[in-house]
Amino acid sequence: MSRKSEYTHEYTHILKNDKRCMDDAFDFCEDYKDFMNASKTERECTNRIIEMAKENGYVEFDKSITSVSQGKKFFVNNRGKSVILITIGKEKIDKGVNFVISHIDSPRLDLKPNPVYECEDIAYFKTHYYGGIKKYQWPTVPLSMHGRIFREDGSFVDISLGENDDEPKFIITDLLPHLAKEQEKRTLGEGVTGEELNIVIGSIPIIDTDEEIKEAVKENTLKILYETFKIKEKDFARAEIEFVPASKATDIGFDKSMIAAYGQDDKVCAYPALIAEIENEKPVKTSVTVFTDKEEIGSEGNTGMKAEYLFEVMEDLADIQKVKVRDCYRNSICLSSDVNSAYDPTFADVFEKRNSSHINRGVVLTKYTGHAGKSGSNDASAETMAKVIKLMDDRNVVWQIGELGKVDIGGGGTIAKFVSRRNIDTIDVGVAVLSMHSPYELTSKLDIYHTYLAYKAFLLNNN
Ligand code: MN
Ligand code: MN
Secondary structure, X not given: OOOOOOXXXXXXXXXXXXXXXHHHHHHHHHHHHHHHHHOOOHHHHHHHHHHHHHHOOOEEOOOOOOOOOOOOEEEEEEOOOEEEEEEOOOOOHHHOOEEEEEEOOOOEEEEEEEEEEEEOOEEEEEEXXXXXXXXXXXXXXXXXXXXXXXXXXXXXXXXXXXXXXXOOOEEEOOOOHHHOOOHHHOOHHHOOOHHHOOEEEEOOOOOOOOOOOOOHHHHHHHHHHHHHHOOOHHHHHHEEEEEEEOOOOEEEOOOOOEEEEOOHHHHHHHHHHHHHHHOOOOOOOOEEEEEEOOHHHOOOOOOOOOOOHHHHHHHHHHHHHOOOHHHHHHOOEEEEOOOEEEOOHHHHHHOOHHHOEOOOOOEEEEOOOEEOOXXXXXXXXXHHHHHHHHHHHHOOOOEEEOOOOOOOOOEEOOOHHHXXXXXXXXXXXXXXXXXXXXXXXXXXXXXXXXXXHHHHHHHOOOO
16 A cells, blocks of 8 residues: 655546546536537537527627626627627626636638539539648548538528438548558658548539530539529638538447547537536626637637737726726636647657646646747746636646647647737636547546536636
């Protein structure tokens, strides 16, 4: 028997610290799986969040109101692709608010603006991948089509095709091993190139005409698209169409302890944040829970965290309460609620075990991200770490620390630095993920539940 030291600290399995949470965690994750299946893209996720918010008493924020009272709940819909939920606290916001910011975009394949072509009697879509993907992972995976496309007359259609059993799906081909001798000499990064990620969309030529049509399969495919969605080839130039894995979120393991799903980075943090926010009633401090877009391509654009949309709403709120927004920021804490890379024993070389997050060891507090000497990282202060750790410990939330990988082996970033530059104390807090950015990411149910408990504990922060 080993002696328990008074001085050391070991990060261990959640069930060693919280023996009774398993049933609650498994229940929580049933709803999480439903949420994932209904929220494959940032637009669908925004719709689902607003739907759930409205069901729970949130009303659209109107900046012309003259007062707000404790417990009042608002939502702000930014262009259908990012959303802010607010619960007004007892204190005015110049005393500080509790920000929880996750992102709802995920790596995927976007269509090019002129995507349709035919080659040797097969019709295809050209794609341009979005975010950091390992391109070789995407061929031979059933794909579904999502997005919005505008027509000549200004009307639009929202498409979701390939999610239901009776709907067609789409696929990218790969070379058979028998003929892949040369392909297999390529590096893994070049194993399948970006211009090889072409999606098969049809193979039957148009036959209802006597005249010879040049590209008859493309013609027939466009005819079906017109009959189904009333769209023409030119309309792809006024569209945002995303192809994502058609898979459903599913339990993994004999013990059903894990979940595989597409897009868990970062909806595995967005969902617990959403539930914690909805359940936040009459807080001391105002909570501002943000579901942002474009994190996977550097938080660019007017729906990403480099934009002003959140900070303008904060200014409006400050105006209503007749306080200064910069006082609010100085006194606020933000959880940048994003995932971390879980230690993978199969690829142990890239991790420094003592400082990596592990699945089932709880919510991950990531002090810094970045690469090559913390470059590009927010790097949370000792004071911020201390405050957040105390909040977790006081509520028995099981937490662990996490670093992205060994020093100088790679790196990454989150939205944290785009918030902290406003003079807001910010720290990354989220779920450990295996196979991150793959078509089917893996997480632990216990971790997801303790991440929810972490956000709940944080929203009770009143100092
Ligand atoms: Mn992320
Ligand atoms: Mn990511």
